[in-house]
Amino acid sequence: MAKDDRLYARFDIAMDEHPKIMLLSDAGFRALVEATLYSRRQLTDGFLAARIAERKWGRDVIDELTANDPERPSWHPHVKDGVDGYMIHDFAEHQTTNADIEAKREAGRRGGLAKAAKRGSTSLAPATDLLQQNASTTPSAPLAITETETETETETETEVPTSNEVGGGARNRGTRIPEPFIVDGAMRQWAAENTPGVDVDFTTAKFVDYWRAKSGKDAAKVNWRSAWNNWLRNDYQRLPQQKQSPAQRAASFVGTFGTNQVAIGGTEWT
Structure with missing residues (x-):
């Protein structure tokens, strides 16, 4: 039976x-479980942005989970990279973190380099032996497997990219969405300048879940950063007028009535 490569949370x-x-x-118990699964899926190391938490579970549930113990509540207020939110209590003690994933990935990389060096130091085998070796070579495991408890040695590049910028590498082939998909400071700055009013964390969560649920060729992209940009632009275009900035509302207002005459409360202003 093939190894189950899905991600899991520990309870x-x-x-x-x-x-x-x-x-x-x-509702509180369900939110506690769902929040843990969400954090594992999004690789937030137990952090829940306040806007995401309020939209997904509501204020009453947040108040319940932040007050169910006087010293060690299930969630506690936390600020991460300037974003207000909540931290799941003892998340890093029970769940796989980004540091754990990076450590296993680095161990696999070192193992692959050691194997490559060992192969390079051995004498050349007959041509028939080389053909047999090439025929039995198996591809490396995807990132989801490197999160398991066993060590993984990688000899070739994985099909799951580790950067949002490109998907296909040298041959520019499309690949599935990166694991993890990281929204860095430059991306947040771009969003603030080009799509003001869009909830970046909530929109990114929808973006990641959508593309992880896709299968086949439709799930492959050459540049995931560009795909993310377009997703935010689409959400920005759907924003209601009252969520736009004052400058944008003013520009839209002028565009509706003209630049020389505006009617307000039945009185013309020129």
């Missing part, structure tokens, strides 16, 4: 009997 089998968990409402 203590006695978690539901913990005093601070037993008293949670159904």
Whole structure:
């Protein structure tokens, strides 16, 4: 049977009997589990942006999870990279973090380099042996497998890119969305300048979930950064007028009535 390469979250089998968990409402318990799964999926290391949390679970649930224990509530207020939000209690102690993934990836890279060096130091084999070796060579495991408990040695490039900029490498082939898809400072600055009013975290979550659910050729992109830019532009175009900036509303207002005459409350102003 093929190895299950899906991502998982860890939960203590006695978690539901913990005093601070037993008293949670159904909505609170569900939000605690969903938030852990969301953070694993989005690789946020337990951080939940306030806007995402309020939109997904609501203010009442947030208040419940941040007050279900006087010293160690399930969530506690936290600021990450200037973004207000909440941190899941002891997330890094129980779940796989970005640092864990990078450590396994680096271990795999070192193992691949060591194998390559060992092959380079061996004597040349007969042509028939080389053909047999090439025929039995298997591709390296994707990133999802490198998150498992076993060490993975990689000899060739994985099909899952680690950068948002390009997908296909030297041959410029399309690939699936990167693991993880990271919104860096430059991308947030671009969004602030080009798509003001768009909720970057919420929109990115929709973007990532959409493309991870896709299969086949439709799920491959050559440049995921450009795809993300276009996704934000589309969301920006759907923003209602009241969510635009004052300057944008003014420009739209002038464009409607003309630059020389504006009617306000039945009175003409020229």
